[in-house]
Amino acid sequence: MSAVITVNDMNAAYRKSEVLSNVNFDVNAGTLTAIVGPNGAGKSTLIKSMLDLHPRSSGEVAFWGQRYQAVKKRIGYVPQRGSVDWDFPTDALDVVMMGLYGSIGWLKRPGKGHREQAMEALRSMGMELYANRQISQLSGGQQQRVFLARALVQDADIYFLDEPLAGVDAATEHIIMNTLQQLRDRGRTVIVVHHDLQTVEDYYDHVLLLNRTVIAHGATGDVFTTDQLVKTYGGALRWLREKV
Amino acid sequence: MNLLSYNAQWVLLSTLLLGMAAGAVGVLSYWKRQSLMSDTLSHAALPGVVIGFMIVGSKQLPIMLLAAAISALVGAWLVQTIRGSSRVKEDAAMGIVLSVFFGLGIMLLTFANRMPGGGQSGLDHFIFGQAAAMVQSDVVTMMLVAGIVLLIVVLLLKEWKITLFDASYAQGLGFSVKMMNSLYTALLVLVVVVGIQAVGVILLAALMIIPAVSARYWSNSFSIMLLLSVCFGGGAGVLGTLISTWGKGWPTGPFIVVTAAALFVVSLLFGTSKGLVTVWYYRRRKTIEKQKYALKAVIASELGEGAHQ
């Protein structure tokens, strides 16, 4: 399997303090990877730095051997839910169609075909009945599903998701992880900042343990061990399942 | 205005105290993250000032100030209500109150200017400020109010510190955050209402924002920031008023603001804590020190090797 993403010697700072230092890792196609680490470990910053949303102080990131700007259209990003104004006059269908704006291009209007695509994405998330609901009328889980539908409609080859399961109900978690696994099975590459240590082994085939630098990265079975977790979390980890 | 005249000295004293009070409350506003609320309140005070005049029929400062305070408080209440009871956000709520109240004020002003005694009202001075238009009784009122504001800020220094920094923690320790908030609103309204005579409705916010931000560049300590802001505000108040006396009929407000802005630029560049030039200078020194050290190390190792040969 070839590496679709390579990160070399990446450093990033946030307001004069080093948040990420010496980050090196490769990701192969057709994998579902969890980024795991304590608060302040730089997980969100890692993704943002890779996507040119946050300045890197050094290092290189390559997607299929190319710069991010050259292959932007093939990469999807689902940011944390906090950054949006829920009172904005827009409904669920509208939000999903926004995912197509990149491919519709400047000056053109979204057409019937685009509407269909958006509805299809909503359907796959179980949200077709809410297509015309204004977004503040949706629950947290429903909102998250809409944002995932928006990402799906981009039909990207690589997906980055930042804490997609934060504050969602069990049904939504199920749908989301199912969808991500299906994407992986179809050969796409999915990278998720995951906040719940207890479910990592259930969902992900690869794990990247991060605490300002990469502590370990690889197949879940190899990397997600008590030792490595202690290294990542320091003494902060109260509970630890004993590995049999 | 003859500088040596008795009246002139009183006016200068009052703008000094006003500037000091504005500087003090301005620091509180900054840490409450509500810097532009003073702008909203000062515009909202205008209808009150005019109504106060219209009720009495002549310029009676205490009544006008009282009416201005009520008007400003109504404005503040409306901002809260609009923000709290609808999807309209705080910045829009502030903009609505600011502009609508000001529009109402202008409407009322045209009425007042037609009333007998309207031409002497000096109401127009409330737009850009005219410290020289104050008579002695005005000055005394202003000084009293400014003095009270300063006193309250200074006496409750540690209460301000703790409730501004971490309100929930302060609450847990037994401080009444609600009371401090009400007190803050009262102080804000007081400063706005006495300030608009000297600086005017439109520019009052400047006197409450600029000295406070300038102080940041000289210190990280809350108390010192407060002290410096008070000094900068007072300084700008006096200097600005003085400068405005050079021309006939020049409004005092803009000159006070530009003086404050000049102090800000100096602080921004040369302030000892975060001033741009200061930071650059220390970085340069650090780099030069590092280079010197490295050079010494190289020389030492060269000499060392030489000795071993």
Next chain:
Amino acid sequence: MSYSMWILLTASLVGVCCGLVGVLLILRRMAMMADAISHSVLLGIVVAYLITLQLSGIHMFIGAIVAGLATALLVQAFNQLGVQQEASIGIVFTTLFAIAVILIATKAGNAHLDIQHSLMGEITFIPWNTVQLPLLGAVPWAVVSLSAVLIVILLVLLLFYKEWKLTSFDAIFAASIGIPVTLMHYLFMTLVSLTSVAAFDAVGAIMVVAMLITPASAAYLWTDKLSVMLVLSCSFGVISAWGGYYGALWLDTSISGAMAFATGIIFMISFVIAPRYGIIAKYRRVSPTQAFSR
């Protein structure tokens, strides 16, 4: 066209221009930025006047755009230096405005540029200041400039409608799919500057703020569709303009003040009676559960 028809046309154009720009303004949470820019453009106008010694004309617009962009850039700069957003805005616009007032009070000294006018506008003078146009004859300059600005706003808004929608809603996502968010931000600031300066003559600085923010906020309470919000905002702007004008005539008071107040009245009415987002509607929704809790 009669005297009052020109005035009403001018006021309506202000209502529509501000109504359109105002919607994006409040959705992007830049209401206070609009307050700032509408004050700073005065400095742009004054400097343009001092350089060219001409009052109308394209120079005013250029001065205004420069002032508006300078405001946006300075606020951004201070923000990045660690000053809070609101404080940055406060420092920049008050200083620029104060400088403008000083320049007017000292140098310019001519009756042409007086402070009252710049604050309150003087819509009653509009019909007298005309330019000659082919086919149409003598048309007030304000009508010409406002119409031109309206066309620019409509073009920019409609051509890039979906991009405006997305950058206002979710700038981070927009950036991730390749939309130049920063460029659009400064383009928008330019639109605000243009609108401010065009409306200046008619309603003055403070009222521009009222026209930009209040009708759009009122429209916000009536609908969940952006397109409807735009139409409503313009309508409310025009209604305020007409209502304000006739109200001022009736009460014999400042026209621009009355227009600003009229926007407030429309907003208050919307605040109370709007079907889903007004206060009455909210209380109606709450009471069923209150009934249960008794």
